[in-house]
Amino acid sequence: MNDNTIPNLSVDCVIFGFDSEKLNVLLLERKLDAQNGETIFCDHTLVGHHVRTGETLDESAARILKETTGLSNIYLEQFYTFGNPDRLKKTRAKLWLESIGRNPETRVISIGYFSLVNVNSVHVSYTERHAKWFDLKEIDDLGFDHKEILNKALEALQTKIKTNPLAFELLPQKFTLSHLQKIYEVVLGIEIDKRNFRKKVSQVPYIVPLKEKQQKVSHKPAQLYMFSRDIFEATKKKDFNFSF
């Protein structure tokens, strides 16, 4: 490849999207056709690309996101770097790399980022790369070592969401408490008691009720809430609790 990218460095991005019910991941189709038109294989991968010479790793990740979702200024976090010498040595990976003009012998290190969005903020059909949402629980295998990257991203998300206000990144600005609760349930894989959850919410000053309710739902409409980052920043205190 003769562009302005670094041949042995890439960034892969696990884009998590919440749809009020499930946790989803944005994936690209990876389809390789033979000369005669027959499909050699067709599977899916995370979104990623090589790092450009002048850009930081964060900028590179933000660029993927912009290209894939059209979104800027969204939550992005570097979580791990994958550098196993044989990570691109599976048959399909080699065929694919050759087909796009990359040397399959190059040892590529990939820096993993994850990002958090609400699926409704992404107009997938308008994006440059035609990515699609997949239910996280239905994803079995992925191209390259991307299943491993996805697993590690989920772990990082689970760890971080326990102590940081990440859930709000997965929600629209105005949300119901049921949706907020659902996020913790699907991300952590647990069930939460509704009343205990709401008690917890009410003890926190930065989840603020709005003077607005859900519209057009065929049941009792829920109160809408928002997250105030200002209040969060102003009131947060460090938590030094530990367990062995």
Next chain:
Amino acid sequence: MNDNTIPNLSVDCVIFGFDSEKLNVLLLERKLDAQNGETIFCDHTLVGHHVRTGETLDESAARILKETTGLSNIYLEQFYTFGNPDRLKKTRAKLWLESIGRNPETRVISIGYFSLVNVNSVHVSYTERHAKWFDLKEIDDLGFDHKEILNKALEALQTKIKTNPLAFELLPQKFTLSHLQKIYEVVLGIEIDKRNFRKKVSQVPYIVPLKEKQQKVSHKPAQLYMFSRDIFEATKKKDFNFSF
């Protein structure tokens, strides 16, 4: 450089060592002398080196550790990757890289690891690279972007020690509860009540008292304890608690 290393990839390792009182970091001296013998500058850096073509990133980090401390099989964790395009562009960095035959224009990405040892397990004078322990709190600046790397490593350590049994990696096999307590105090920068701390210890089955006491201390000798990883693994349960 014409060895079997990858020119734009390095691993830097923050080696934390506990000495019963403080948290220390193992640093190398970086001294550049002119032809006439005058010193151009002298400062300190983390230990690190370029990744070899055939080795994984973990192996590369373990190799640094072995070369610097003589130790194998010690706690090592990848915590962040540093890839700013200008991270090696400070004057001293450029002079240094030239002096060791590296091209200062190469954009080098560094994968950061931290490791945890007890200072007494390391015979620093015997090591290949003549590293020295420095009190973490006294370290002001470091060569390259290593202060930034150190800061990030400390953050990662603080986060992880709150929920994982890392403290024992900083201790000898047999330790007193005062030393265990001290680790949490110096790593997290807090003060802990002795009685509450010991109550917490006694509720945990994998911190086990030995039939042995401290020897040759000029005060009441303390009970020695050990950490049983077997019991830890057998009894640990996942903690799904969260806060917003």
Next chain:
DNA sequence: ATTTTATTATGTTAAAATGACACTAAATAA
């Protein structure tokens, strides 16, 4: 031999957080 010094070891109580648990209210759809 006695005293000093340094550190170990130990329990109670009040306040806060957690976890278990069941019924009524409000909107649309049938």
Next chain:
DNA sequence: TTATTTAGTGTCATTTTAACATAATAAAAT
């Protein structure tokens, strides 16, 4: 009008946290 679906609410028992002071034991100093 009734059925369906989800929202919204309080109590009590248990567990966890946080604050707090004094006696015991070893070596070192006198």
